[in-house]
Amino acid sequence: MTPREGIYGLLAEFNTPAELVRATEKAHQAGFRRMECYTPYPVEEAAVALRFHKTSVPLVCLLGGIMGMLTAFLMETWITVWSYPMNIAGRPLFSWPAFIIPAYEWTILFAGLSAAFGMLALNGLPQLYHPLFNAPNFRDGASTDKFFLCLEATDPRFSILDTRAFLEQFAPVSVVEVEL
Amino acid sequence: MATKSPIDDPRIDPRTGEYAVIAPGHTFRSVTQKIAGLVLTSNTPLGWFGGLTVAGGIATLLVVAMTWLFLKGVGIWGVTIPGAWGFAIINFVWWIGIGHAGTLISAILLLFKQTWRNSINRFAEAMTIFAVVCAGTFPLIHLGRPWLGYWLFPYPNTMNIWPQFRSPLAWDVFAVSTYAAISVVFWYIGMVPDFGTLRDRAVMPFAKYSYGMLSMGWRGSTRHWVRYESAALLLAGLATPLVLSVHTVISFDFAVAAMAGWHTTIFPPYFVAGAIYSGFAMVLTLAIPIRKFYHLEDLITLRHLDNMAKVMLATGCIVGYGYMMEVFMAWYSASHWEFFMMWNRMFGPMGWAYWTLILTNLAIPLTTLWSRKLRVNVVYLFVLSLIVNTGMWLERFVIVVTSLYREYLPSSWGTYRATKWDYMTFVGTWGLFTFLFLLFVRFLPIIPISEIRMMLPQSKIRPGGADAETVVEETL
Numbered sequence: 001m002t003p004r005e006g007i008y009g010l011l012a013e014f015n016t017p018a019e020l021v022r023a024t025e026k027a028h029q030a031g032f033r034r035m036e037c038y039t040p041y042p043v044e045e046a047a048v049a050l051r052f053h054k055t056s057v058p059l060v061c062l063l064g065g066i067m068g069m070l071t072a073f074l075m076e077t078w079i080t081v082w083s084y085p086m087n088i089a090g091r092p093l094f095s096w097p098a099f100i101i102p103a104y105e106w107t108i109l110f111a112g113l114s115a116a117f118g119m120l121a122l123n124g125l126p127q128l129y130h131p132l133f134n135a136p137n138f139r140d141g142a143s144t145d146k147f148f149l150c151l152e153a154t155d156p157r158f159s160i161l162d163t164r165a166f167l168e169q170f171a172p173v174s175v176v177e178v179e180l
Numbered sequence: 181m182a183t184k185s186p187i188d189d190p191r192i193d194p195r196t197g198e199y200a201v202i203a204p205g206h207t208f209r210s211v212t213q214k215i216a217g218l219v220l221t222s223n224t225p226l227g228w229f230g231g232l233t234v235a236g237g238i239a240t241l242l243v244v245a246m247t248w249l250f251l252k253g254v255g256i257w258g259v260t261i262p263g264a265w266g267f268a269i270i271n272f273v274w275w276i277g278i279g280h281a282g283t284l285i286s287a288i289l290l291l292f293k294q295t296w297r298n299s300i301n302r303f304a305e306a307m308t309i310f311a312v313v314c315a316g317t318f319p320l321i322h323l324g325r326p327w328l329g330y331w332l333f334p335y336p337n338t339m340n341i342w343p344q345f346r347s348p349l350a351w352d353v354f355a356v357s358t359y360a361a362i363s364v365v366f367w368y369i370g371m372v373p374d375f376g377t378l379r380d381r382a383v384m385p386f387a388k389y390s391y392g393m394l395s396m397g398w399r400g401s402t403r404h405w406v407r408y409e410s411a412a413l414l415l416a417g418l419a420t421p422l423v424l425s426v427h428t429v430i431s432f433d434f435a436v437a438a439m440a441g442w443h444t445t446i447f448p449p450y451f452v453a454g455a456i457y458s459g460f461a462m463v464l465t466l467a468i469p470i471r472k473f474y475h476l477e478d479l480i481t482l483r484h485l486d487n488m489a490k491v492m493l494a495t496g497c498i499v500g501y502g503y504m505m506e507v508f509m510a511w512y513s514a515s516h517w518e519f520f521m522m523w524n525r526m527f528g529p530m531g532w533a534y535w536t537l538i539l540t541n542l543a544i545p546l547t548t549l550w551s552r553k554l555r556v557n558v559v560y561l562f563v564l565s566l567i568v569n570t571g572m573w574l575e576r577f578v579i580v581v582t583s584l585y586r587e588y589l590p591s592s593w594g595t596y597r598a599t600k601w602d603y604m605t606f607v608g609t610w611g612l613f614t615f616l617f618l619l620f621v622r623f624l625p626i627i628p629i630s631e632i633r634m635m636l637p638q639s640k641i642r643p644g645g646a647d648a649e650t651v652v653e654e655t656l
Contacts, residue, residue: 041639042630050402086344120396130397
């Protein structure tokens, strides 16, 4: 069934994380894939129910760290050996043990910034507008004490009536249509 | 022999089997309202304005002292030969050290899954950032020509000159700038979900707009949370070696120099332990008034204070070991210079500083902190935190000054006397720190709301819980 125009999805509100996880798990078993949970704090079990375990944040962080280390060490080597050679207390020009310290700091700097900005980029943030903010109960709930499951209209199994009936069997506080 | 069952311990929450850190009876909504209310309230307490005025007044001293310094040059300070390093480096090391406890609480305790830290990590991180701001001021204004401070960084320039990477002072630039950058990012990323909460609860359009921009559109999506938690853990894992390296690099400023009393291998660990010691003292100095004025006794409980006092006790013992080793090595090295330095440090004209340091850093805290009664005595802890901060400042004074003012050649002996400009600059940074901190407690969430929610017993889905039975049956 084609999704109705102008609908982002159906948003079910729950009072406890346990109810949310049960509904999510059932929705996954029923074949829904384009769905998302919204919680006021990280609920690990919800991620398990969504089958979302792997993130690429650690990889981004690792690549950033390697880049930082190479940048700093090669820069120091180039500066000290070729660009601006100076005799400091008779030490060799390529005095690599001294270069380790700035390289260590830049490894951490690049890795940390990559982890933080990589996380934001993978999350698609900043994104100041989102259709969910149109739902009347979303903004006071998802950031305070309510637990939401949104089945999105782009899912091939989505149908406005059947999906609503499906969600209502989990006894949610409410099921709301989210305008696009 | 019967051992005491942990079940009988009144501090254990029977629902979770873990030590309760938050007072019972709170819900997700109540903690959210309590913490967000501090920021979103429309009636700011009068005391806050009073505090801001006083702190701003004191910070003005810093502005005046710096203006005069830029007009006249560093000659207005007490630094001369042989005492070429004075208040600027003492205060720099002291402030950076204070900052370290913030990173320790936010990063190392996160890695060790010490969830009690959740109540205090936000303002400990804020303390780190403001302490780094104060610390960073000193080397910059000590440059002589501070407007050329960017020469410290390696950047391509028409003069074709570059930094000298074999110098610990160049390492310092990398360590401290990395530390500042990572601390700010860690702090900000930690606040993003709370900004989302504030955006959704704000009434005033300007507040909605500002927190909305700061929250970057955070909506609590589970996939976002997974990446967020992963990034937070990685940042914690990175901040841990960083915080240890920063004070290590700072200790290299001393240890790499061939100066009696500085040229020792114990400096890096001993500096790091001292940093954490003074940092926890500063966290107590800040936490005790905050929990009182904002009625946060439910969230920052006596258990938090007790734990922080225990960390102080442990790091204080490491610092004490460092002092003993310095004395031992002065004798055991059989170096005439080391021996004289230690004798001069204890019984020379500035011996008073050494003995005050021993009294404030070791004698008072390390004898009393063993008592649980005193560790949960709020007034005592507050006074003690001030004493330890004084002691740690004196430690840096003793290290910097006593090695320099009577060095190898008796003909070049001198003394060190700080001028009123030194004192004004130092006192001014207290004002700056307090000023920034007061702005923070008014406009930003001082306790991480989402992490406090995770500490409530109802946040967990666990097998055996009444609400969870159905879930576990059906999903597993």
